[in-house]
Amino acid sequence: MPFGKPRAERADAVRNREHLLKTAREMLAECGADKVTMDGLAERACLGKGTVFRHFGTRAGIFRALLDADERRFQEQVMSGPPPLGPGAEPIDRLIAYGRARIAFLLDHHVIARAALDRNQPAPVGDPSVTQLHIRVLLQQGAPMPNIAGVAIQLTAALEGPLLLYLSRPDTDANETAEIYDLLADAWQTLIERLTR
Amino acid sequence: MPFGKPRAERADAVRNREHLLKTAREMLAECGADKVTMDGLAERACLGKGTVFRHFGTRAGIFRALLDADERRFQEQVMSGPPPLGPGAEPIDRLIAYGRARIAFLLDHHVIARAALDRNQPAPVGDPSVTQLHIRVLLQQGAPMPNIAGVAIQLTAALEGPLLLYLSRPDTDANETAEIYDLLADAWQTLIERLTR
DNA sequence: CTATGAAGCGGGGTAAAGTCCGTTTATGCT
DNA sequence: AGCATAAACGGACTTTACCCCGCTTCATAG
Known part of the structure; x- marks a missing residue:
C-alpha cells in the first residue's frame, strides 16, 4: 500500500x-x-x-488551530473575493487593500494570535509565507525594486509586528481599537504609496 | 522624609x-x-x-535584564558615537545606519531577545519606544510625511519583527547569519531610500 | 461477522513557573 | 553599640504544560 x-x-x-x-x-x-x-x-x-x-x-497549537479556520476564510477573500482585495485591481491598490484588511483581521484576532505565539517555534500567525509571498508578488508586479524578497519580509513584519509585539493590550475598548486601526491602516497606505511612487 | x-x-x-x-x-x-x-x-x-x-x-525578566546592559551600550553608540550612526550625519543616512546596526544587534542577541518575549507583556526588546522615537525623529527631520507616528511604529516592527517572529532558527551557523544580515540590511536600506525619495 | 492491527484515548507522572509567608539581615537612627 | 524596621531571603506549595504508555475503539480484510 x-x-x-x-x-x-x-x-x-x-x-x-x-x-x-x-x-x-x-x-x-x-x-x-x-x-x-x-x-x-x-x-x-x-x-x-x-x-x-x-x-x-502544544497549548499554542490550540490557538493556531482556532486561527486557521478564520485565516482560511481571509485568504479566500484575497484569492477570489471582490477587488481591490481580490484579483482585478491594480497591484498597488491590492497591496494597500491587503494591508488594511490584514490589520483589521489581526486587530480582531489579536488575543488569539498572541496566544498562538510559541516560545520555540518559527512563526505564529497563519502561514507567514502566505502573507509574505502575496506581498512579494504584488510588489514585483506593481513596483519592481532591488531585493524584493527582503523588503517583503520587512513589510510582512510591518503589518503583523505591531499587533503581535507592541500593541498587546487586552484592555482596549472598541473606541481605541478603531483609533489604532486608523493609525496603522493609514500608515500602511502612506508607506506603500511612498515606497512605490 | x-x-x-x-x-x-x-x-x-x-x-x-x-x-x-x-x-x-x-x-x-x-x-x-x-x-x-x-x-x-x-x-x-x-x-x-x-x-x-x-x-x-518572571523568567522572561531575566533575559530582559541580560539584554538591558547591551541595549544601553547600543543606545550610547546611537546617541553619542561617531556618525553616521551617531549624531552629525544626514538624518536619512543616520536612519539607514541605525537599521543596519539594529539588525546586527538583534542577530547577535537573537536568542536572548526571543527568550525575553513574554506571553502577557507589551514589548520584549529594549524599550521599543526608544527605537520608535528615534526612527520618528529622524524621519521627521529627513522626510516629513503624513502620519509619521504610525509609519514609525511600522518601521520599528519591520526592523525587529523578522528577527523575533519569523527567523527564529537557533540552528543558524555563522555563514547563514551573514547572509540574513545582508538580506535584511540591504532591504532596510532599499525601504528607507525609496520611502524618503 | 469477526479478527486484527493501527490509530486514538486516558490519566498519572514530571518538571518548571510563579506565589506566599515566616525568617533573616542590612541599614539608619539614637 | 543597640534597636527598630523595612527590605531581602528561602523554600514549601500550587498550578500548568507536556510526556508516556497501557488500554480501548475504530476501520478494514477475509
Whole structure:
C-alpha cells in the first residue's frame, strides 16, 4: 500500500477535534485566553488530557488551530473575493487593500494570535509565507525594486509586528481599537504609496 | 522624609542580582536558553528561588535584564558615537545606519531577545519606544510625511519583527547569519531610500 | 461477522513557573 | 553599640504544560 493514502482520519478523532475547538472557543469567550488551560479544556470537553495534546501538540497549537479556520476564510477573500482585495485591481491598490484588511483581521484576532505565539517555534500567525509571498508578488508586479524578497519580509513584519509585539493590550475598548486601526491602516497606505511612487 | 530617596538599594541585593546575572550568562553560554530554569539558576547561584523571582519577576525578566546592559551600550553608540550612526550625519543616512546596526544587534542577541518575549507583556526588546522615537525623529527631520507616528511604529516592527517572529532558527551557523544580515540590511536600506525619495 | 492491527484515548507522572509567608539581615537612627 | 524596621531571603506549595504508555475503539480484510 503506497504513501498516497495513509488511511483516512478516524471519525471519532474528527468529532473530538471539532468538539475541542468548539469548547475552546467557548472558554475563550467566557474567561479570556489565559484561562484556557489544557486540563480545563480536557475536563470541560469530557476528554482526556492526552487527547488534547494528541490533537494540538502544544497549548499554542490550540490557538493556531482556532486561527486557521478564520485565516482560511481571509485568504479566500484575497484569492477570489471582490477587488481591490481580490484579483482585478491594480497591484498597488491590492497591496494597500491587503494591508488594511490584514490589520483589521489581526486587530480582531489579536488575543488569539498572541496566544498562538510559541516560545520555540518559527512563526505564529497563519502561514507567514502566505502573507509574505502575496506581498512579494504584488510588489514585483506593481513596483519592481532591488531585493524584493527582503523588503517583503520587512513589510510582512510591518503589518503583523505591531499587533503581535507592541500593541498587546487586552484592555482596549472598541473606541481605541478603531483609533489604532486608523493609525496603522493609514500608515500602511502612506508607506506603500511612498515606497512605490 | 519625601519620596525622593526611598532608601538606597541594599548592598546584598545588588551583589545577589549581579551574581544571578553572571550565573545566568554562564548557563546560557553552556547549555542554551531553554536550559536556563528558575530552579536551576537559583541552585547554581546558591540562592533561594524566591530571590530569583524577587529580582526578575518572571523568567522572561531575566533575559530582559541580560539584554538591558547591551541595549544601553547600543543606545550610547546611537546617541553619542561617531556618525553616521551617531549624531552629525544626514538624518536619512543616520536612519539607514541605525537599521543596519539594529539588525546586527538583534542577530547577535537573537536568542536572548526571543527568550525575553513574554506571553502577557507589551514589548520584549529594549524599550521599543526608544527605537520608535528615534526612527520618528529622524524621519521627521529627513522626510516629513503624513502620519509619521504610525509609519514609525511600522518601521520599528519591520526592523525587529523578522528577527523575533519569523527567523527564529537557533540552528543558524555563522555563514547563514551573514547572509540574513545582508538580506535584511540591504532591504532596510532599499525601504528607507525609496520611502524618503 | 469477526479478527486484527493501527490509530486514538486516558490519566498519572514530571518538571518548571510563579506565589506566599515566616525568617533573616542590612541599614539608619539614637 | 543597640534597636527598630523595612527590605531581602528561602523554600514549601500550587498550578500548568507536556510526556508516556497501557488500554480501548475504530476501520478494514477475509
